[in-house]
Amino acid sequence: MREIGGGGSKGAGALLPELAIRGLAIWAPGYLEVTRLRAGDADPSIRAPAAELLPVRLRRRCSLLTRICADVVARAGAQAGLALGDATIVFASVYGEIQTTGELLAMMVDEPQSPLSPTRFHNSVHNTAIGYLSIATKNHNGSTAISAGPATTAMAMLEAATLIAAGQGPVVVAIAEEPLPEPLASDGGRFEALGVALVVDAARGPGLNVRLVHGPCDAVAPSLPAGLAGNPCASALELALALADPTLRRVRLEPTVIAPGQSGQAAPAAQPSWHLEIAGGGAG
Amino acid sequence: MGSYPITAYAACNAMGTTTAEVIAALDAGRSGLGPCPEEFGLQGATGVVPGPLPALPSALADYDTRLTRIAQLALDDLARPLAAARARWGADRIGVLVGTSTGGIYETERAYAYQRAHGGLPPGYSVERSHALHAGLHVVRLLADLRGPAYVVSTACSSSARVCAGALRLLDAAICDAVLVGGVDSLCTMTLKGFAGLEVLSADPCRPFSSARAGINIGEGAAWMLIERLGDGPARLLGVGESSDAYHMTSPHPEGLGALLAMQRAVSAAGIDPSEVDQINVHGTGTQQNDEVEGKAIRELLGPEVAVVATKGYTGHLLGAAGATELVFTIASIEGGFLPASVGADPVDASIGVNVNLARRAFRTRHALSNSFAFGGSNVSVLLGAP
Numbered sequence: 259m260r261e262i263g264g265g266g267s268k269g270a271g272a273l274l275p276e277l278a279i280r281g282l283a284i285w286a287p288g289y290l291e292v293t294r295l296r297a298g299d300a301d302p303s304i305r306a307p308a309a310e311l312l313p314v315r316l317r318r319r320c321s322l323l324t325r326i327c328a329d330v331v332a333r334a335g336a337q338a339g340l341a342l343g344d345a346t347i348v349f350a351s352v353y354g355e356i357q358t359t360g361e362l363l364a365m366m367v368d369e370p371q372s373p374l375s376p377t378r379f380h381n382s383v384h385n386t387a388i389g390y391l392s393i394a395t396k397n398h399n400g401s402t403a404i405s406a407g408p409a410t411t412a413m414a415m416l417e418a419a420t421l422i423a424a425g426q427g428p429v430v431v432a433i434a435e436e437p438l439p440e441p442l443a444s445d446g447g448r449f450e451a452l453g454v455a456l457v458v459d460a461a462r463g464p465g466l467n468v469r470l471v472h473g474p475c476d477a478v479a480p481s482l483p484a485g486l487a488g489n490p491c492a493s494a495l496e497l498a499l500a501l502a503d504p505t506l507r508r509v510r511l512e513p514t515v516i517a518p519g520q521s522g523q524a525a526p527a528a529q530p531s532w533h534l535e536i537a538g539g540g541a542g
Numbered sequence: 543m544g545s546y547p548i549t550a551y552a553a554c555n556a557m558g559t560t561t562a563e564v565i566a567a568l569d570a571g572r573s574g575l576g577p578c579p580e581e582f583g584l585q586g587a588t589g590v591v592p593g594p595l596p597a598l599p600s601a602l603a604d605y606d607t608r609l610t611r612i613a614q615l616a617l618d619d620l621a622r623p624l625a626a627a628r629a630r631w632g633a634d635r636i637g638v639l640v641g642t643s644t645g646g647i648y649e650t651e652r653a654y655a656y657q658r659a660h661g662g663l664p665p666g667y668s669v670e671r672s673h674a675l676h677a678g679l680h681v682v683r684l685l686a687d688l689r690g691p692a693y694v695v696s697t698a699c700s701s702s703a704r705v706c707a708g709a710l711r712l713l714d715a716a717i718c719d720a721v722l723v724g725g726v727d728s729l730c731t732m733t734l735k736g737f738a739g740l741e742v743l744s745a746d747p748c749r750p751f752s753s754a755r756a757g758i759n760i761g762e763g764a765a766w767m768l769i770e771r772l773g774d775g776p777a778r779l780l781g782v783g784e785s786s787d788a789y790h791m792t793s794p795h796p797e798g799l800g801a802l803l804a805m806q807r808a809v810s811a812a813g814i815d816p817s818e819v820d821q822i823n824v825h826g827t828g829t830q831q832n833d834e835v836e837g838k839a840i841r842e843l844l845g846p847e848v849a850v851v852a853t854k855g856y857t858g859h860l861l862g863a864a865g866a867t868e869l870v871f872t873i874a875s876i877e878g879g880f881l882p883a884s885v886g887a888d889p890v891d892a893s894i895g896v897n898v899n900l901a902r903r904a905f906r907t908r909h910a911l912s913n914s915f916a917f918g919g920s921n922v923s924v925l926l927g928a929p
Contacts (some may be wrong), residue, residue, distance in 0.1 A: 272716045353674065354696065359625045359647070362732055366814045370583070380738035380791045383643060384675070384696035389918025398803055398923070402704060406693035407676030413693035424543065427685035438669065442650075446669035477788035505922020521722050 274419045276537070277467045280428070281338030281457030283330040284498050286486055287450050290333075292502040295495065298483055311342075311394050320381060320390060321358050323351065323436040325389035326453035328394070331432050334455035338428070345457070347388050347401035350433045352490035353446075354384040354405065355394035358437030361503070387432070399426070411493040412532035415504050418458045419470045428459040433494035454494040455500075458468035466472035466501060467537040475533040477508040501536065509534050543789050543811045544714050547769050547929065549775035550623035553870045554616040555763025555857045556589035561619045565874045571883035571902055573856050575747045575759055578807055584734050586745040589761025589858030591615070594839050602681055604671045608648045608728040608762075610681040613640075616726070617685050623768050624686050624722070631719040631770070637690035637712050638683045638861060641702025641725030643862030646673040648730040682693035690718050696862065699825075701725055702765065703865025703914035703922035708781035711767050724766035725863035733861060738791065742829050743801055748859075749886035750826035750852035751898045758827045761858025765866035767873070776877035780814070780909070780925045783807025787919025794915065798839030801825075804923040805843050806909055815842050816910060819925075821881060821905070823872045825911040826852035827859055828886075836913065839892035849905065850898045851875070855886035865914035869924055874912045876928055881905040 284292055285307050288300030307329035309317050317325060327349065329468040335342045359382045362374055380386070385403035392401060406413040411433055418429040434453035461467040482492055488509045491494075493511055500509035511532045554560065556574025557567035578588040589780060595611035597603075602610075627636055650670040653852040656664040671677050683692050689713065693703045702725020709721035727733075737743050739758060744757035769779055780929045785807065787800035794801065809816050822844065824836055840850065853871050860867050877880055881899045907928060914922045 274715055290857070335725040349862045351674065353669075359732075362706070362736070363647075363650060366651060366731055366735065367654045367658050374732070374735045374739040376739045376792075377580070377735070379732075379739055382732075382736075383698040383917050385918045385920055386697055386791075387790050388697075388786075389920065393790070396788050398786050398788055398800065400704075400707070400804070400807075401694060401786055401920075402708075402784075403697050404695055405675040406679065407670075408676065408694070413691065416691055416717070417693070417708065417711075417768060420715045420717065423715045424711050431827075441654070441663055442673070445663050445667070542546045 264303050273423060274470055275423050276461040277458050277468050278457055278461040279468060279501055280459055280497060282322060282501055283333035283455045285326050285453040292498050296499055322451055323354055323355055323434055326434045326451060330348055330453040330455035331430055334457050338457035340428060340457055342371050342395040345395045345428050345430045346399045346417050346421055347430045347432060348414050348417045349388045349403040350437035351435050352405055352410050355386050357439055358382045358434055358480055409512045410433040411497060415470055415511055422460050428457060431456045431458055431505050433491050435489050435491040447488050450487040452486055452489050452495055454498050468534045471535055472532050473530050474528050475510050475531050477510045478528040479510060507536050543710055543781055545653045545778050545780045545857055546713055546769050547773045547775040548777050548779055548873060549770045549773045550620055550697050551870045551873050552616045552619035553765040553867055554591055555867060556761055557856055559593055559615055566569045568871055568882045571885055573747060575858055582734050587747040587759045588741060591762055605677055605681045607646045607672055609646050609678050609726055612728055612764045613678055613682055613726040614685055616766055627720045627768060627770060633677040633687055633689040634691055635719040636688045637694040637718040637721040638688050639705035639708045639721060639723045640679045640682055641695045641862050642675060642678055642727055643696055643701055643728045644730055645675040646677055647732050650729050650885050651731050656903050686722055696921040699864055700914040700916035700918035700922040701862040701918045703924050706779055706924050707784055712780055713771060719793040720770040722768055727762055727763035727860055727862040729762040738880045747827035747886055748854055750828040750854050751887045751890055753889050753891040755828045757829055759858035761860045763860050763863050763867055765863055765870045775929060776918050777873040778927045778929055780812030780927045783923045789919050792917055794835045798835040800919055800921040801836055801839035802842055804921040808923040808925040809896050819844050819848055819909045819911055820907045821849040821851055821910045823851045823868045825913040826854055827916045834894055837896045840896050847897050849881055851882055852884040852887055869912050872912050872926055876907045879904055879906060883901045
């Protein structure tokens with residue numbers, strides 16, 4: 259076992275700082291608040307993200323994914339009192355702009371002679387949301403867009419922690435996933451959209467402080483409504499639930515997977531995985 | 543920010559299927575651009591990886607795509623240095639950061655066509671294993687037998703330069719002792735038709751920084767670099783600068799603000815003076831506006847004399863693999879003591895006002911920058927140094 263970011267590391271010691279969570283926002287159909295998500299108390303009037311950060315004309319043109327991202331980043335930033343132009347944004351998603359990509363794919367087979375829409379094309383890249391956010395907030399920092407399958411939430415938090423260690427905080431982590439289009443959903447599954455934004459910075463005193471750790475973890479994932487549990491970024495919502503729950507001290511950031519070459523016999527809790535140790539409480 | 547040796551590198555693209563072939567073509571000024579394969583339905587120069595692409599091992603057959611085959615082809619050349627790094631640091635201590643923009647779109651295009659004809663997705667197609675960005679990551683991680691942190695960076699055409707920033711931070715934070723970084727993209731109809739729709743594709747081989755430039759060519763390929771905490775190698779990774787234009791999704795900031803910021807940040811992260819940069823491998827796509835704006839930023843930071851090398855005339859624009867590919871070219875030029883010819887740049891556009899290197903010549907590089915700019919105003923500049 260090696261604990262990364264903990265005090266007891268053997269060999270090359272990891273230098274990850276303790277992190278403060280200064281803002282937290284979620285969006286999912288029916289949910290803007292973590293407390294209502296925990297209770298499974300959906301508000302049916304919440305069907306589209308407000309995304310007020312984006313100019314009105316752009317808001318109508320861009321994808322659900324980009325609007326979710328703009329919405330949660332703005333609300334988390336406001337909670338933290340953060341000027342969004344000064345932050346570094348780490349955007350993370352498994353399938354990214356998959357609805358726009360699906361529209362282009364359908365157009366290419368259904369109207370092979372027609373040119374592709376330039377706007378749809380540039381809106382299909384994984385970094386579309388951070389591109390629009392950088393323009394909307396006049397942010398000249400080097401924001402990034404990543405993807406890591408089941409480890410997407412974990413790698414987004416690792417990227418944030420190493421950015422903060424490098425003095426490039428505060429960081430806004432924005433994790434979002436929109437439904438797969440048909441026919442891809444017939445294979446990849448049908449799930450509801452979600453978005454989570456966290457404002458993360460170096461811890462400088464009491465508050466909701468966390469430490470990113472890699473090692474065995476016995477934490478049980480908080481439960482999610484069925485339509486969200488199947489979302490490939492569900493672990494981001496589980497993280498949001500855990501951070502808002504003062505009774506939880508630990509949250510897993512990735513499902514347990516058997517690493518290549520390892521035997522599959524060990525109990526899941528004994529498999530090393532990325533998780534957060536929660537030092538403070540009471541946000542959310 | 544620390545500085546770390548790049549102990550090994552590899553690439554495949556239109557110039558060749560092995561690193562040796564690719565570097566020999568760079569040294570000889572031999573472009574790999576050729577006609578676009580018929581299956582893509584577009585005319586014009588394109589950078590295709592030659593020959594049949596070897597399939598993945600049978601254990602990875604579910605992940606066998608054009609993208610993963612190209613990734614594997616280049617990775618084959620790193621088998622020995624990867625084995626040495628695993629023995630030295632342990633597979634758990636070596637990260638894998640992959641830049642890609644297309645992922646498995648090539649396969650998904652075929653899956654959509656099949657679905658329209660047959661009513662269902664083709665047998666063997668899986669959105670997670672054939673399409674997803676992390677499918678390529680998974681394959682690279684298994685082929686390289688590495689178990690450290692692993693993620694894909696997908697910021698369009700700056701993806702595989704940005705992975706160098708992540709690698710520096712993972713090494714500085716002591717999360718990893720080595721990181722395999724690089725990028726891979728495959729040709730697909732979507733990028734060809736998408737850039738055609740933006741009206742920036744050139745039918746003829748592209749001519750970055752030339753007065754005759756008329757747009758970009760699309761290419762495919764992969765490039766990998768092994769960055770280690772300690773060791774001997776042909777070059778060192780000294781610093782990475784990242785920035786956002788915050789201006790427009792596809793047009794660069796007219797004053798080159800984001801490009802300038804990225805280069806300044808790379809140089810200042812390494813603690814050197816801009817006058818110590820001897821050569822710069824430009825983003826140099828070959829469109830009117832991009833080259834002009836990049837030239838403006840180079841003049842402002844480095845002056846009109848620094849040697850400018852533009853290499854997309856060899857490969858086309860490799861999109862998510864462009865950054866790592868051009869870093870490999872720059873490492874090879876540092877190692878080989880030469881400056882490659884900027885193929886297609888003659889006659890140079892004098893109005894850009896930078897010193898474009900036209901013919902191969904012997905050259906001693908102390909410090910070199912490599913630029914990568916992307917949709918969304920996403921800019922990365924990487925500073926390399928002699929060992």
